[in-house]
Amino acid sequence: MKRALVLANGPRIQYRVLRCAGECFDEVYVLGANDAYLLKRSRFCERYIDFTGDFANIRQSDLADIRRLCAVNKIDMVLPSCSRTTRLLAAHGAEIGAPYYPVPDQETFDALDDKWRFAGVCADLGLPVPLTRRFETMADLRRDPDYAHLEFPLILKPAAMSGGYGVRRIDSADALPEHLSYTPIICQAYVPGEELSAFYLCEAGKIFASFSYRRTLTKLEEIRVPAIDAHASRLVAHFRYDGVIGFDVRRRPDGEIAFIECNPRFWYHMEVAMLAGLNFVTLGCRLREGESGPPDSDTLKIRSPRRLCGNLLTPWRLNRAERAYLRYIVRDPAISGWAAFQSAIGRYRLAGGQLL
16 A cells, blocks of 8 residues: 655645645545644545644754654655745655655755745846846835836735735836835736746656646636747756746747746646646656656646536536546535635635736
């Protein structure tokens, strides 16, 4: 029996990792903190274990607990699920006493996970990136000599938060906030057009599998943009990258692209790649075990869950991927009901053109 352990600091991306792991492991345990306790409601969570430490500030005693947990439960693979747990394995993976999913080294992770440092990496490597500035406070932004020449709209965002938290589109100088709840503040030129996402599984600087898509309020569809792949390949090779890496990219109406952010970890819509035949958990575990050869995937297009539910009485209008996605939802009713409630109250939305 193959058994995985998911390190979870919350419920959202972590649930997607749990579901993908459930397709390739007989049992999936979750070691969770904060709101990750919601994962125990999933039928794919064999056992939930409360983590009393802090994944962001791990102690030697915490590592000893994880090591003991892996030994007692005969864990075959430890999986990260977010920025904190990916960085934990990057820094301490060799100390947990069990195989773990491929991750970048700690220095590489830190350079790419920070939005300010990532903009610098792009500039150094010649990747297209919008004008990006860094300020400690809004007062510092207003005191900047170029303040009077700011072009709007622009984007304000934190350097290290994920999930779109703190991202604000500002359309005029009058709309600039007096204060923000985070520091430093990344000020980035807004790129008009559409937002694309591209994710890659890599080993020693080579891309092993990829999945790119465009998402709107009504649908998600797989795409392929050779220019994004070419730039991503150059960055991956430069860092001899291991593990999953993703990019948020804006494409202007004239076709020009700009790299906005990097996500050196799993991502929120990874279950859609699984439905297309690319389970990044399975593929990464194969890499760790020395196997190779990603399967062929289907090109897919899926409407939003709300749109899909509107077509339940006309199932012949659903494509194969949409039928698979509905099966994915109904197989875990407790978590699907919670997600529907979160959506109904508007918890997660598009913010000023930036996809959260």
